[in-house]
Amino acid sequence: MKTSSALTPPSDIYQTVTDRIVAAIEAGAGEPVMPWHRTGLSSVIPINAVTGNRYRGINIVSLWSAAQHRDYPHGVWASYKQWREIGAQVRKGETSSPVVFYKEFEVEPDPEATDDDGKRRVARASHVFNCAQVDGYVPADPVPPLPAIERDATAQAFVDATGADIGIGGEQAYYRPATDHIQMPDEHLFRNPDTHIRSQDWFCVLSHELAHWSGAKHRLDRQFGKRFGDQAYCAEEMCAELTSAFTVTALGLTPQPRVDHARYIEHYLNLMKADKSAIFAAAAKAAQSSDYLAAFSQG
DSSP states (O other): OOOOSOOSOOHHHHHHHHHHHHHHHHHOOOSOOOSSOOGGGSSOOOEETTTOOBOOTHHHHHHHHHHHHHTOSOOEEEEHHHHHHTTOEEOTTOOOEEEEEEEEEEOOOOTTOTTOOSEEEEEEEEEEEEGGGEESOOOOOSSOOOOOOOOOHHHHHHHHHHTOEEEEOSSOOEEETTTTEEEEOOGGGOOOSSHHHHHHHHHHHHHHHHHHHHTSTTTTOOOOHHHHGGGHHHHHHHHHHHHHHHHHHHTTSOSSOOHHHHHHHHHHHHHTTSOTTHHHHHHHHHHHHHHHHHHGGGO
């Protein structure tokens, strides 16, 4: 795997990377795609553990949302009664998720309505539990486990030097200011078959979260409110993604910005009503963030 001993790129590399991302955005980068696989919001439709039937309509959205919110790794659901039927037990204190089903019954057709067949449907509510909430049931793993992600030595040394509190587990990547903690998803969720790209994906996501970490009040105290107001969150996300692009380029993990950087930033530019100049304001803060993170390796 390619490595680089240069942890701080020349200042013109920041401009070069920014210009290439802008060019990719102008060419149409496409929709952003997460580099790791999240089962709760994957293309897999939630299914019932007993019947094997797929949930339909609004129930799909409802159960996907519940899986994301509670970080459930599988989309297998059933009611309390159904779980007991197959020898599983919902754990005490678990909260159910609502679903809707329709019960059909027949009435006397309206003689004045030519298209009335007498059939009526009434919506009924039910409540289901995910397989992660029960004991006595082991869902089949549809994907074979992958080995640990290959760590680029220079990139790992860069991360270690920051001293950031980093945990690995679950399906989400985030920085939590209240605890000053970075959380990374389980490694096996990064599923690119190319070992090198898989490692890039990992460090791109991690450097994005390190960018948020660098902006904490007791570090760079990064704020975008003065210019962007209600759109400060979008500006911060662009800054973090640009920091990631600057960092992986400086570390030699990729010779040029990946297209997913452009997709991510374009998404937030669209939310900001296509304020194309916003990327340059975010880039200035990203350069500061990149320098701040690199400085830990130079001490």
